[in-house]
Amino acid sequence: MRVIETIQEMRTFVSAARKQGKSIALVPTMGALHEGHLALMRCAKAQCDIVITSIFVNPTQFGPQEDLACYPRDLAGDSEKASGVGVDAIFHPTVAEMYPNRYASYVYVEEITDKLCGLSRPGHFRGVTTVVSKLFNIVQPDKAFFGQKDAQQVLVIDQMVRDLNMNVQLEIVPIVREDDGLAMSSRNRYLSTEERSAALVLSQSLSLAERLVHEGERDIAKIRAAVVSVITEQPLANLEYVEIYSYPELESASTLSKKALLALAVRFGTTRLIDNIILEAS
Amino acid sequence: MRVIETIQEMRTFVSAARKQGKSIALVPTMGALHEGHLALMRCAKAQCDIVITSIFVNPTQFGPQEDLACYPRDLAGDSEKASGVGVDAIFHPTVAEMYPNRYASYVYVEEITDKLCGLSRPGHFRGVTTVVSKLFNIVQPDKAFFGQKDAQQVLVIDQMVRDLNMNVQLEIVPIVREDDGLAMSSRNRYLSTEERSAALVLSQSLSLAERLVHEGERDIAKIRAAVVSVITEQPLANLEYVEIYSYPELESASTLSKKALLALAVRFGTTRLIDNIILEAS
Known part of the structure; x- marks a missing residue:
């Protein structure tokens, strides 16, 4: 399994896989992988030849009072887990690689983002749709896998993909829970x-x-x-x-x-x- | 030359060309074609195998007091002109095809859009970047051609393409003027x-x-x-x-x-x- 840190290298990796006629799955995550994430990756591996998971704690989806600074980061542990379920490459860019100086472009969805988490986390979904758009453009996956745990996120990304005519098929995977019922997070x-x-x-x-x-x-x-x-x-x-x-x-x-x-x-x-x-x- | 009205048909056309290994150029326009547009198309034809021009009077880039309703529309005349410079297909969708019911997703660029035309036409560039994003996703061109006449638009689209990691190369074509100096429009x-x-x-x-x-x-x-x-x-x-x-x-x-x-x-x-x-x- 490769760990790729630059957009250019990611494009080269994907391009080589495409030339071999391989189908590509993307599983976007912020790392700190748990069984919920691994379920997405197993689904992806069952449906596509190549599975790429992004591990990027995306600053644009955190509010100023939120837990960006202390959000758990564990690339070594994540790599071991991802490798264990057959992931072919981890995309792990720096913040500067994704949002260089003078960065100014955003993708957002109106209406369904003005309730639930969108109401209590202003700007959150704009950050999500922006980074997911970027990841889709960098990886150009055939399919992308998201968890039903983030139910509103799934609806927002689905709306974005349909509205903006993005060439990717979304696959939604059920919530994975601990034995006592707590949803994995x-x-x-x-x-x-x-x-x-x-x-x-x-x-x-x-x-x-x-x-x-x-x-x-x-x-x-x-x-x-x-x-x-x-x-x-x-x-x-x-x-x-x-x-x-x-x-x-x-x-x-x-x-x-x-x-x-x-x-x-x-x-x-x-x-x-x-x-x-x-x-x-x- | 084909005139294509649906996104699905456009995708099929592009996909067939891609399978033949052909390079694809997109020239986005609002129609009412003049020598400035034709210069873009000639450049496109010189650089790519297949030239697609979109003719779509995009409502989201017009303000409420602007000339959307009376903007000139002449598909017959445009088809003749486009065909004359070697365009392979015109993409001419309806407004409902591009913006169906419950449409809610937008792409925008901050900062460089808050001056010049962005100041006098609020929302204009959001409409431009949104429709251009859609066209890029539908056609997936290798290159897209824009005129330097819309200097700010060129900078905004360039910023969007870089920021959102879109897989398209922009080609900017100089302003075409009438003999007495008036820029074509x-x-x-x-x-x-x-x-x-x-x-x-x-x-x-x-x-x-x-x-x-x-x-x-x-x-x-x-x-x-x-x-x-x-x-x-x-x-x-x-x-x-x-x-x-x-x-x-x-x-x-x-x-x-x-x-x-x-x-x-x-x-x-x-x-x-x-x-x-x-x-x-x-």
Whole structure:
């Protein structure tokens, strides 16, 4: 497995693979790889000849008060994990390589970015769509793999790809959870033992919502209130948002019909966690 | 020569050419083709196997008070002209094909878009960079050809291509002028006989600036004042801006050193014309 640090070298690597007629998968990450990331890479390897994963802690998707400086970085550990699931190359550019002096161009998606994480993290999705556009142009993958854990991100990137006519097929991989239900996240390592235990309210509240829907509940306000109640009962949990929107349009509704995204963000101390589930009226 | 109206058909056309190992040029236009456009197409044909020209009056680059509705459209005449210079295909999509319902994604460049035409036409360059990004993704050209007439547009697109790592080589073609000096423009046809004659002050004022520099003038305020004076002496000319910026950085300076862009926009009745010249301290 190669670790490539420059755009030029990445282009050369991809170009050589293309000339051999090989299909190319891209798995964009910020590193600190966990089983969720590895699931993306295994899917990618099953579908394409060459798997490239980018490991780049992208500064433009962090707000000024966020955890850019302390975001976990572990290239050695990440390389071992990526290599173990058959990744062919890691793209690991510097910030200066991706955003040189006088950098000034951005890609953004309106409307579906003005709610959920877009509301609490202004500029976040502009950073995501910009860096993903750059990665797509550098790697020119046939397929790109993203995790359903970042449900809104998936919808935003899908909209960008369709609107801007990008030549890439998106593959969305289900959330990977710990045995006790906590969704895998690079930020879980920030949690104290008490917070780690308290954080189980996220998946528990989602399961409750799913059960209510299964039992016939269609009133979105009631489902939301039940979720809010579970989370606010946990003293260490600081609720940022719980929202239920039609899926994939992300529009408000009072009654569940067809699919809806139940998404939430909760802080435990300084650690912000997100989780989600697609509710489906059968 | 083919006229192609859908993105899917355009992709099929390009894909077939690529499989034959052919190089592809794109010449983006809004139609109403004149000798300036044809110069771009001739250059493209000299450098690439296949020349595709897009003819699309892009609504997102027009302001609400601008001439979108009456912008000249003449596909039959344009087809004849394009065919005459060896264009292989015209891409002529509908607005709904390019901007379907729920369209929400944009590409923009900061800083160099906040002056000159960017100042008088808010949102204009966002529309340009967005549609050009889409065209690049649809056609995936090896080279794209733009005219120096739109000097700021050229710099904005160049910045976008570099920043977003787009895989296309830009080719910039010099301004084509009428025999009497008026820069070719699809909007020249809006001019009355008197306005057409008055519009000669644009190229005349640029020539004066060039002569002053040739004679040793390096004081940018003085050069600018001389240009302003020529234009304001013409009663039919309504000056929008005359600016001189370092080139290609577009930064303010008081003394001409190396290259500078002298750019101007002037209205004659309801018709807005632009022109420019690169001044060079030898």
